[in-house]
Amino acid sequence: MANLRWLEAALPLGIIAGMLCVMGNGQYFIHKAVRGRPKHIGNDGWDVAMERRDKKIVESCNAS
Numbered sequence: 001m002a003n004l005r006w007l008e009a010a011l012p013l014g015i016i017a018g019m020l021c022v023m024g025n026g027q028y029f030i031h032k033a034v035r036g037r038p039k040h041i042g043n044d045g046w047d048v049a050m051e052r053r054d055k056k057i058v059e060s061c062n063a064s
Contacts, residue, residue, distance in 0.1 A: 031039045040047070 028038065
């Protein structure tokens with residue numbers, strides 16, 4: 001019976017790991033449903049502003 005002490009910790013650790021996975025996947029799917037694309041890791045305000053700028057430049061080049 002002494003060899004199964006690790007089993008006492010396995011169940012709570014499994015529950016915690018499972019909940020972390022559920023929360024992470026939940027955020028991914030909610031963001032994808034709202035925005036229509038997955039979230040880019042590490043994007044900050046500057047990156048978002050540059051994406052908007054690039055999109056405007058491409059649209060203006062395609063329009064002319």
